Amino acid sequence: MNTMTVTKSVVMITEEASFRIKEMMxxxxxxxxxxxxxxxxxxxxxxxxxxTFDQNSQENDVLDEQFGIAIIVDKEDAAILEGTKVDYKQSxxxxxxxxxxxxxxxxCGCGTSFKAAARPAEEQPCE
Structure with a gap:
């Protein structure tokens, strides 16, 4: 792991999500x-x-730690992800x-993609 300074939270993970992430890790x-x-x-x-799990961080990564999990987000993605909440739901x-x-x-209707004003992107067919 590279040494980085912890910054403000870009993405928040819930405690339930943290349990599942730790299990997967x-x-x-x-x-x-x-x-x-x-x-x-x-x-x-x-x-x-x-x-994904990543063994290395990059210079342009924003680092945060929540529930004992080191979270990294590329600075370019941070503006799009600011305030995002990741949860885990069981049904x-x-x-x-x-x-x-x-x-x-x-x-989208299938729930796997989105649009953001901060980053225009080309739409692809649903799979």
């Missing part, structure tokens, strides 16, 4: 990794979210992460 033997939250091009609305149909982004101006 342990299962994948990534306990010392960063959780990288990103915005990628793609999807029928043009942008999609990414959540009779299964469970999954939910992302509530106040900067999304529209989202």
């Amino acid at each position: 342990e299962h994948n033997e990534e306990q010392d990794a960063f959780l990288r939250i990103s915005v990628n091009g793609g999807g029928c609305s043009g942008l999609s979210y990414g959540m 009779l149909m299964g469970g999954g992460f939910t992302i509530d982004n106040p900067n999304a101006i529209a989202s």
